[in-house]
Structures are given as C-alpha cells and as structure tokens.
Amino acid sequence: MPEIRLPDGSVRHYPQEISGMALARDIGPGLARAAVAMRVDGQLKDLSTVVDRDADVAIVVRESPEGLEVLRHSTAHLLAQAVKALFPEAQVTIGPVIENGFFYDFSFPSHAFTPEDLQAIQVKMEELARADLPVRREEVDREAAASLFAGMGEDYKVQIIQDIPGEQPLSLYRQGDFVDLCRGPHVPRTGMLDAFALRTVSGAYWRGDARNPMLQRIYGTAWANRRDLEEYLRQLAEAERRDHRKIGAELELFSIQEDAGGGLVFWHPQGARVRRVIEDYWREMHVRSGYELLYTPHIAHEDLWFTSGHKDFYAESMFQPMEDEGQPYQLKPMNCPFHILVYKSRLRSYRELPIRWAELGTVYRHEMSGALHGLMRVRGFTQDDAHIFCRADQIEEEIAGVLALTREILGSFGFERYEINLSTRPAASVGSDGIWETATRALEGALQKAGLEYRTDEGGGAFYGPKIDLKIEDAIGRRWQCSTIQLDFNLPARFGMEYVAENGAREIPIMVHRAIFGSVERFFGVLIEHYEGRFPLWLAPVQLAVLPISEQQAEYAESVSRQLQEMGLRAEADLRNEKIGYKIRAHTLRRVPFMAVVGDREKDAGTVALRDREGHDLGTFRLTELGEKLRRMDRQRQQALTEG
RNA sequence: GCUGGCAUAGCUCAGUCGGUAGAGCGACUGAUUUGUAAUCAGUAGGUCGCGGGUUCGAUUCCUGCUGCCAGCACCA
Numbered sequence: 001m002p003e004i005r006l007p008d009g010s011v012r013h014y015p016q017e018i019s020g021m022a023l024a025r026d027i028g029p030g031l032a033r034a035a036v037a038m039r040v041d042g043q044l045k046d047l048s049t050v051v052d053r054d055a056d057v058a059i060v061v062r063e064s065p066e067g068l069e070v071l072r073h074s075t076a077h078l079l080a081q082a083v084k085a086l087f088p089e090a091q092v093t094i095g096p097v098i099e100n101g102f103f104y105d106f107s108f109p110s111h112a113f114t115p116e117d118l119q120a121i122q123v124k125m126e127e128l129a130r131a132d133l134p135v136r137r138e139e140v141d142r143e144a145a146a147s148l149f150a151g152m153g154e155d156y157k158v159q160i161i162q163d164i165p166g167e168q169p170l171s172l173y174r175q176g177d178f179v180d181l182c183r184g185p186h187v188p189r190t191g192m193l194d195a196f197a198l199r200t201v202s203g204a205y206w207r208g209d210a211r212n213p214m215l216q217r218i219y220g221t222a223w224a225n226r227r228d229l230e231e232y233l234r235q236l237a238e239a240e241r242r243d244h245r246k247i248g249a250e251l252e253l254f255s256i257q258e259d260a261g262g263g264l265v266f267w268h269p270q271g272a273r274v275r276r277v278i279e280d281y282w283r284e285m286h287v288r289s290g291y292e293l294l295y296t297p298h299i300a301h302e303d304l305w306f307t308s309g310h311k312d313f314y315a316e317s318m319f320q321p322m323e324d325e326g327q328p329y330q331l332k333p334m335n336c337p338f339h340i341l342v343y344k345s346r347l348r349s350y351r352e353l354p355i356r357w358a359e360l361g362t363v364y365r366h367e368m369s370g371a372l373h374g375l376m377r378v379r380g381f382t383q384d385d386a387h388i389f390c391r392a393d394q395i396e397e398e399i400a401g402v403l404a405l406t407r408e409i410l411g412s413f414g415f416e417r418y419e420i421n422l423s424t425r426p427a428a429s430v431g432s433d434g435i436w437e438t439a440t441r442a443l444e445g446a447l448q449k450a451g452l453e454y455r456t457d458e459g460g461g462a463f464y465g466p467k468i469d470l471k472i473e474d475a476i477g478r479r480w481q482c483s484t485i486q487l488d489f490n491l492p493a494r495f496g497m498e499y500v501a502e503n504g505a506r507e508i509p510i511m512v513h514r515a516i517f518g519s520v521e522r523f524f525g526v527l528i529e530h531y532e533g534r535f536p537l538w539l540a541p542v543q544l545a546v547l548p549i550s551e552q553q554a555e556y557a558e559s560v561s562r563q564l565q566e567m568g569l570r571a572e573a574d575l576r577n578e579k580i581g582y583k584i585r586a587h588t589l590r591r592v593p594f595m596a597v598v599g600d601r602e603k604d605a606g607t608v609a610l611r612d613r614e615g616h617d618l619g620t621f622r623l624t625e626l627g628e629k630l631r632r633m634d635r636q637r638q639q640a641l642t643e644g
Numbered sequence: 645g646c647u648g649g650c651a652u653a654g655c656u657c658a659g660u661c662g663g664u665a666g667a668g669c670g671a672c673u674g675a676u677u678u679g680u681a682a683u684c685a686g687u688a689g690g691u692c693g694c695g696g697g698u699u700c701g702a703u704u705c706c707u708g709c710u711g712c713c714a715g716c717a718c719c720a
Contacts, residue, residue: 200714216648217716377719549678577677
C-alpha cells in the first residue's frame with residue numbers, strides 16, 4: 001500500500017505498487033503526455049520504475065530543466081542508434097547533455113562524417129522516432145555488460161565499464177536493436193523525441209586528452225517542442241548576424257591579414273575612431289579615479305622574465321626571444337614586470353601608497369593557431385592594465401574603488417548585468433595563511449559592500465593570490481569574460497619590492513592587477529556583437545551624414561557638415577551623384593546614427609531634415625539646435641539614440 | 645597544436661565530367677539633378693590561396709604548405 005506524496009503536498013494511496021507512468025496517468029492525461037521521467041525521494045528515475053513503498057514522487061515533465069536534460073540525453077541515444085544503423089562499423093563512446101543540446105562521440109577512423117552524412121543521420125533519427133520504439137532499462141552485472149559490449153566490438157564501452165568504480169550492477173538501455181550503457185533515466189518511448197536538429201561534426205579527443213585518439217563528435221540540439229527548437233535556431237542565426245568578423249569587414253573597422261600572420265589586428269580608420277573614443281574615455285576615467293598613466297616598452301631583456309617567473313610558468317605562451325648584440329630580448333606577454341620596475345626605480349614610502357598605475361599596454365602572446373578567433377582570441381592585443389600597490393589594510397578600499405570604476409565604465413557601454421566569481425586559495429600557492437585570509441576577506445567585503453552578487457570558486461584562485469572575475473552579459477544574453485581583479489603575493493616578493501613603513505621597517509607591498517576591458521581588441525569585438533555594429537552616438541565612427549537631395553545643395557551640405565565638425569562632431573557630407581533613397585540606404589547599412597537630408601527647403605531655411613538609422617523621421621532642426629542636441633548626447637554617452 | 649571542412653574579382657557566390665572563367669553588389673566613366681532603404685548605360689577588375697606532381701594541357705586530379713571556419717586541447 002504505497003503512500004505517495006506529490007510536490008503540491010497531496011497524498012495518494014494505491015492498493016499495490018505503481019509505475020511512474022501509471023501514476024502520471026492517474027494524476028492526469030496531460031501530465032502523462034508531458035512526463036519524461038520522475039523523481040522518487042529526490043532520485044531521478046525512469047517512468048517505468050515501480051514504486052512499491054511510501055515515497056515522495058515528482059513527475060518530471062519535458063518543459064522542466066530536468067525534463068529537457070532527459071530529452072536531450074535520449075536524443076543523444078537516438079543519434080547513436082541512427083549512426084549505428086547507417087554505419088555499423090562506427091563505435092559509440094559517450095553522449096552527454098550540454099547547454100542547449102547534446103553530443104555523441106564516435107570512433108570511426110575509416111570514414112569522416114560529412115554534412116551529407118549528418119543529413120542522412122537526421123532523417124534516420126526522425127524515422128526511428130516515428131517508429132515510437134519503447135526504451136527499456138535493464139540491469140546487468142558488470143561482467144555481463146563488459147562481455148556484451150566486447151562481443152559487439154564496442155571497445156570504448158568496455159573501457160568505460162572497466163573504469164566505473166564500485167560493484168553495483170550497471171544499467172543498459174535498449175530501443176529497437178540498439179543498446180547502450182547508460183545511467184539514465186530516459187524517455188519511455190522514442191516517439192517523445194520530436195524537436196531536435198543535428199548541427200555540426202568536429203573532432204574531440206577521447207576523454208578530453210590531447211594524447212588520446214581523436215573521435216568524431218556530432219553536436220545536436222533538442223527541445224521540449226518545435227517552437228522552442230525554432231526559437232533556438234533563430235537565436236543562433238541572430239548570433240551569426242552579429243558576428244564581429246563579418247560586421248568588422250563590412251564596416252571597415254578592422255582586418256586580420258594573412259600577409260602579416262594570424263591573430264594580429266589591423267585597425268582601419270573607422271575602427272580606429274571607435275578605439276580612440278574608447279581609450280580617451282578610459283584615460284579620462286582613470287585619471288579622475290586617481291590613477292597615473294604609464295608607457296612602457298614592448299620588449300625587455302630576457303632576464304627580467306626569469307626574475308618574474310614567466311620564463312618558468314608562462315613560456316608556452318611567449319614568443320621566442322630575439323637576440324641583439326649577443327643579448328636576448330623578450331617580447332612582453334604582460335605589463336606587470338614593467339610597472340614593478342618603475343616602482344623599484346627608487347625607494348618608496350608608505351605615504352605614497354596606494355600607488356595606482358595604469359597603461360594601455362600592448363602585449364604579445366603565442367596563442368596556438370587553432371585558438372585564434374577574430375578579435376576575441378589574438379596574438380597581439382592591448383590590455384587596459386593597471387597595477388595598484390598598497391598595504392594590506394588598504395586592500396578592501398582599493399578593491400571597492402576598482403569595482404566602482406569597473407561598473408561605471410562597463411555601464412557606459414550598456415553592460416549592466418554581470419556574473420561575478422570570487423576565486424580563493426588553491427592547494428598549491430605562495431604567501432602566508434594570514435595574508436590569504438586578510439586578502440580574501442577584503443575582496444568579499446568589497447563585493448558585499450557594493451551589494452554585488454557573486455559566486456565563490458573555492459580553490460579556484462591563482463597560485464599567487466585570490467581574484468575576482470567579472471563576466472558581462474551582452475544584448476542577446478551571452479556572457480563574456482572581460483574584467484578581472486587579481487591580488488598578487490608572488491611578484492612583489494620575487495622582485496624584492498618594498499616600502500618604508502611608518503616605523504621605519506621595510507615592508508613588501510600588496511600588488512593588485514586589474515583590467516576592465518581585459519583586452520581592447522576583445523572588448524571591441526564584444527561591443528560590435530553587443531550593438532550589432534549599431535554603435536551609440538558617442539562611439540559611432542560617423543555620427544551624422546549630411547545628404548543633399550541634388551547637386552544644388554552640395555555647398556550647403558558641406559557647410560553643414562563642416563560646422564558640425566567644428567562643434568566636435570564626426571559628421572560627413574555625401575555628395576555622390578545618387579538619389580536620396582540610395583544614400584539613405586547606404587548610410588543606414590553603415591549604421592550611421594543620424595542622417596540629415598538637405599534639399600532646397602532646408603537650404604533656404606538654414607535647417608536640416610533629420611532621420612535616424614531606424615528609419616524614424618525626427619523632424620526639422622536648425623543647425624545650432626541640432627549641434628547642441630548631438631553634443632549633449634555625445635557628452636552624456638546616451639545609449640538610446642532618441643533620448644534627450 | 646589536433647580532427648574535419650573550406651579557399652574562384654574588393655564583397656557574396658556560380659562554373660569548368662582536365663582545353664587558362666561568369667553574375668550580382670561594389671569601384672570607375674558618362675547620362676540623369678533627383679525629397680527619405682538600390683536611376684540608367686558603359687568600362688575596368690581574376691597567375692581560380694601558394695609550391696610540387698600526374699598530363700600534350702591543371703583553376704579542375706594527386707600531394708605538401710598557408711590561411712580561414714567548426715569543435716577539441718590550450719587560455720596567470
């Protein structure tokens with residue numbers, strides 16, 4: 001007589017044991033249709049599981065996060081079944097659920113899956129789903145499982161079985177003639193899988209280890225219903241539309257040239273304008289926040305990098321040293337040692353602390369060729385770097401200051417939502433217990449006082465100190481790692497940095513590394529995708545285009561453009577011999593925020609007819625009025641174009 | 645770096661079952677003098693990514709390299 005308690009608090013009594021499916025049906029037919037699994041006393045189970053004692057039971061429906069996982073996992077099995085049906089020689093390995101979908105890795109050295117294969121596999125999967133095969137769980141002891149898969153020639157499955165610890169029986173799932181080793185749970189019938197799409201094939205190492213053979217991984221996505229699937233595919237297309245590499249080329253913002261080498265960025269005039277605006281703003285904000293600006297060299301004697309430890313710990317990411325007059329020089333992968341040298345140029349007093357030094361420092365790192373990606377992962381980039389040298393008791397206030405500055409600067413670019421991680425001391429680390437504790441508490445204190453939510457990654461810090469990482473969320477909800485604040489107990493000691501304390505003793509300062517954009521290149525790439533190239537007025541390379549209707553107003557158009565330029569705005573006149581519709585289209589595609597149309601009416605009245613790139617008619621403006629309005633928007637870094 | 649795919653005009657792409665290539669957009673020239681997302685006509689522009697091989701002949705087939713794309717690995 002099991003007594004079953006449901007999540008809503010209600011209790012049901014049954015005369016005998018009851019399966020999850022029967023229970024769901026008993027509660028309601030709608031629930032039964034949406035059910036993919038269930039929870040029995042917190043444990044995720046198949047719907048076929050029989051409950052024969054009192055228990056808390058929750059039916060897991062397809063729309064729930066857990067239900068989606070079950071669906072995706074079952075779709076991965078369906079994929080494997082289809083692949084085995086079409087390519088019996090392929091060996092199955094693992095097929096987990098990932099964000100938005102799933103993948104399955106196959107070992108199939110004799111054939112590389114093609115996009116056409118993927119199509120065929122998708123069709124096969126749909127066919128197997130339509131067949132509505134029952135999915136059955138069975139438990140076997142490990143030996144039986146091992147010999148079953150060995151008999152099928154599934155060597156990887158045998159390995160997986162051997163590596164599963166413990167003695168308990170293993171579970172198999174069968175659907176049609178396909179059988180897979182799996183913990184489950186799974187949907188009861190393949191017919192429940194009806195909203196999935198295969199996406200790409202790529203390579204992936206067995207067990208994620210580059211020393212192991214490479215398998216072929218097929219990625220797919222699966223959803224609770226077709227509508228969600230369509231929506232997801234639409235989002236993917238949206239992300240593709242925002243691709244900074246594509247927009248960067250279209251708008252002539254930047255390029256990466258084969259002749260120069262991968263990962264090296266060329267800023268074209270239009271992109272360079274945006275960068276200058278960003279950098280000017282950055283400098284202004286830093287000076288206002290009590291930073292001094294530095295400039296340091298791009299290379300330095302190799303010995304410096306031995307002192308810093310980079311030669312030991314970071315050598316793989318550094319370019320090879322170059323020799324000059326018998327001396328080895330190293331291209332810098334980081335700016336920190338240089339700022340330390342400036343610090344060490346003379347004796348420092350506690351009265352000088354905190355010292356805040358910032359630099360837009362260009363560094364070079366030897367990223368592996370396969371890692372390069374547009375502006376997001378490059379070999380030469382400019383860090384908006386700063387180092388704060390302070391006493392232990394100043395840490396919290398300094399971190400609070402960095403957080404405030406970071407939020408203000410990111411906010412100006414339309415980033416208001418972040419994900420923050422605090423990483424604490426790892427097992428292998430330098431520095432005393434005392435300093436780690438003081439520092440970690442200072443970071444926590446600064447975060448809490450700022451009212452920021454954060455997650456703690458225990459043991460996730462660098463060996464030299466705890467850190468705060470901040471991921472920004474862009475316009476379509478993607479997250480990007482940009483800002484980082486790291487304490488460093490290592491470099492000051494390695495370099496023998498010190499200051500004279502109040503009592504005359506020599507103390508080692510605390511060093512804080514911090515970057516807000518992280519890399520100017522990467523941040524620019526994120527900005528392009530965030531705004532889809534439609535920069536707000538203050539960042540736009542061209543803020544306003546003056547478009548004469550005909551040649552008759554060319555002179556007037558030029559004078560309008562010149563006057564706006566004299567007011568400090570980035571205006572240009574388009575005097576091409578084209579119709580107005582053509583010019584509007586051209587500048588709309590260039591994402592120019594405002595277009596000022598001038599015909600005879602405007603010329604005679606000394607006005608312009610203003611239009612924005614969204615196609616809104618903003619009416620007629622006198623020139624001075626327009627200039628003032630745009631200047632105000634520019635100064636205030638307004639995000640919405642029609643504000644103010 | 646690894647696996648797979650791709651590389652044709654400035655861009656997007658078509659094409660050649662092996663006989664040195666074509667469109668649209670863009671650029672340029674001319675006509676038109678234009679009122680809110682493409683006026684018309686003409687011209688120029690390509691060692692078909694780079695090197696080697698097979699062949700009478702290679703952009704096409706084979707091969708090496710480079711670059712790009714997806715992912716893996718990497719990412720103080």
